[in-house]
Amino acid sequence: MLENKTYIETFCTIQNNEITLNGETIFKSDSDLFADFSKKAYQNFDINYPKFFKMDNLSKLAFLAAELLLKNEIDESKENDIALVFANKSSSLDTDVKYQNSISDKENYFPSPAVFVYTLPNICIGEISIKHQLKSENSFFIFDAFNSEFMTNYAEVLLHTKKAEKVLCGWVEYYNEEYKAFLYLVANEGKTEHNKQIIENLYNK
Amino acid sequence: MEALKQELKAKIIEVLNLEDINVADVKDDDALFGDGLGLDSIDALELIVMLDKDYGIKLVDPKEGKNIFQSIETMAAYITANRTK
Numbered sequence: 686m687l688e689n690k691t692y693i694e695t696f697c698t699i700q701n702n703e704i705t706l707n708g709e710t711i712f713k714s715d716s717d718l719f720a721d722f723s724k725k726a727y728q729n730f731d732i733n734y735p736k737f738f739k740m741d742n743l744s745k746l747a748f749l750a751a752e753l754l755l756k757n758e759i760d761e762s763k764e765n766d767i768a769l770v771f772a773n774k775s776s777s778l779d780t781d782v783k784y785q786n787s788i789s790d791k792e793n794y795f796p797s798p799a800v801f802v803y804t805l806p807n808i809c810i811g812e813i814s815i816k817h818q819l820k821s822e823n824s825f826f827i828f829d830a831f832n833s834e835f836m837t838n839y840a841e842v843l844l845h846t847k848k849a850e851k852v853l854c855g856w857v858e859y860y861n862e863e864y865k866a867f868l869y870l871v872a873n874e875g876k877t878e879h880n881k882q883i884i885e886n887l888y889n890k
Numbered sequence: 891m892e893a894l895k896q897e898l899k900a901k902i903i904e905v906l907n908l909e910d911i912n913v914a915d916v917k918d919d920d921a922l923f924g925d926g927l928g929l930d931s932i933d934a935l936e937l938i939v940m941l942d943k944d945y946g947i948k949l950v951d952p953k954e955g956k957n958i959f960q961s962i963e964t965m966a967a968y969i970t971a972n973r974t975k
Contacts, residue, residue: 724909738909739932795943798935799906 691844692875694758694851696887697750699866706753708890719862723749734816741780741803743859744812747771750866751813751853758851758870759817767870768822768849769810770839775860776827777806809857822848831856831867833884840871840879856888894966902962905940906933918963926961934959946974 698705702722704712712729716722723745727737732752740748751769759765780803788796802808807825814823822843826835840852855868867888871879899913902922906929920926923934937959941947947969949955958968 735908735910735928738907795939797939798932802932 689841689845691841691871691873691879693877693879693883693887694870694872694875695754696855696867696869697753698887698890699746699750700864704749704753705890711753719746719859719864736812739799740812741777741783741800741808742864743773743777743779743806743857744803744809746859746864746866747809747857747868748812748816750855750857750868752816754853754868754870755813755817761818765817765819766821766850767817767819768840768843768852768854769813769819770822770824770826770836770843770852770854771807771810771857771868772826772828772832772836773806773856773858774827774829775858777804777808779860780804813853831888833881833888837879837881837884844871844873891966891970894969895962898962898965898969901940901944902927902937905936916962918966919961922959922961922965937965941969944975945969945972947972 695707697707702714702716703710704726712726714722714725716725719742723742726749730753737745737748755767758767780800784796784800784804787800788794806827807823810823810825813819814821824839828835836854840854843849843852850872852871853868854871855866857866857868858864869884869887877883895918896913899916902908902916903911903913908927911927916927923929934955938949938955941949949958958964
């Protein structure tokens with residue numbers, strides 16, 4: 686039924702030191718490390734949010750992609766009902782390993798609270814929610830690989846049952862300098878149809 | 891004491907990832923929390939770990955932190971009086 690169709694409003698991919706928005710490259714850097722790349726991207730897009738530098742790499746990755754998709758979407762004069770549905774493979778393992786290293790030596794046992802708070806993958810959803818004042822539905826799933834069918838179904842259920850007006854969803858994976866973010870905004874109106882095959886194609890671009 | 895204050899400013903900026911702040915920006919009597927440097931509760935915990943790790947001071951009463959972490963001035967005075975390394 687036509688009224689049940691959902692659409693992709695906009696999408697963003699971050700990988701290999703490059704950021705694309707709706708298929709167009711909008712930022713590229715020669716930086717070797719994600720820390721340098723993410724800092725340069727933050728500066729390039731004039732994001733004024735000092736807490737960014739306290740985030741772990743998974744949160745920085747998710748935050749940057751969400752920022753580019755939501756900055757023209759959020760109306761600060763009202764409550765924005767945008768659900769967040771993310772998934773990845775490595776959960777928060779990158780930060781978990783860093784934290785483990787800080788507590789593995791009993792003679793040098795100084796666990797960092799600032800690292801510990803990022804030892805859950807859904808913290809990146811919290812960072813985005815705080816930045817954009819979202820009090821919406823949110824979930825973070827762990828899969829072996831990007832599961833376009835699950836993500837498509839989940840976003841459609843949220844929209845069809847009116848749990849959200851829009852859904853920001855996708856893949857945010859970071860482990861040991863290997864990373865990829867593919868986030869997209871799904872709505873009840875738009876030009877690009879939201880279905881498993883199109884999501885799959887955009888993910889693999 | 892002056893050297894310790896400069897050391898603390900540099901350490902706080904590094905440990906708390908205060909990217910947009912330089913040592914010269916921090917005055918000795920600036921409030922570390924609230925309207926000053928704008929540190930939060932996780933930062934407070936990091937400062938407690940820093941006292942232990944770098945100066946051998948274990949804070950057993952968290953209420954003490956409120957007075958100790960008022961400013962660089964108060965931190966430096968407390969460390970000078972209580973450091974074990």
